[in-house]
Amino acid sequence: MDLFDLHCDTAFECAGRLGGVDLSEGAWHISLPRGEYLHQWRQIFAIFMPDEYRGEDAVKHYEHVRDYLRRQEGILPERFQIVRSKRQLLATEKQCGCVISVEGGSALAGKIERVQSLYNDGVRLITLTWNGSNELADGIRVEQGKGLTQFGREVVREMNRLHMAVDVSHLSDAGFYDVAELSDVPFVASHSNARSLCGDKRNLTDEMITVIHRRGGIIGLNFCVGFLRDDGNAAVTDILRHAEHMLSLGGENSLCLGSDFDGTDIPSGMTGVESMGELYESFLRLNYREELVNKIFSGNAENYFTKYIFEE
């Protein structure tokens, strides 16, 4: 089976808290050997930006995790490759194709020219905010969070120009609608679920889900137990419940997975990337067409990234 997962925090964990352990060893949920059973494995590795970093500190932190990923490519060239082109995205086989994202626009340090330098580093998706506020907008945990700032608007336009994916996960509701209005390129919610099934504001309302579907964007289902169920007591079936709901809103071509591996607590019965095979089987057991399951696990994300982001 193939997997194209829109979000994990493995690079941040390995480069930071775990003191630089290689991806062959990995963190709690992802290591390269644990994903070796996958035929084609594309994984977005987020460079997570803690909200307290600003300016030079933010840049330094970003570069630290970026350099970690580059080092991994150097050490493990057979098993791990940073994807920089459509050709590489499509050719990844029996190795992990890493698409770099940045989770938190503070990595730009308020400088518009840094969008281009992140692009040059291989970054192809930016989650505009984390939970707090930054130079671009307010995150979802900010009381009565505001939408895009002037700088945030400039960043979205520049990302459109460069063909980088704008990610609204973690963004305030006002910010979501600003992006919907402003972005010419279909946008992404890399790791968010349905708010009508689990009320945490990190999840998307049905209206937001429908906007993303209609615009040709993609949504990655998050395995975080607190975003699957209000009581946090989530099982694998809750992932299927959210999938079912998104599909009922017309998500056949936009539903993807955004595991949040190594960034959160996942349902009991799952241990990490090695559990994706079982999840895939769970969909088939519920009589989902194999073609649709393949779209959710990989096809929809591949389609989005080849159509809008990687040009050649």
Ligand SMILES: [Zn+2]
């Ligand atoms: Zn996140």
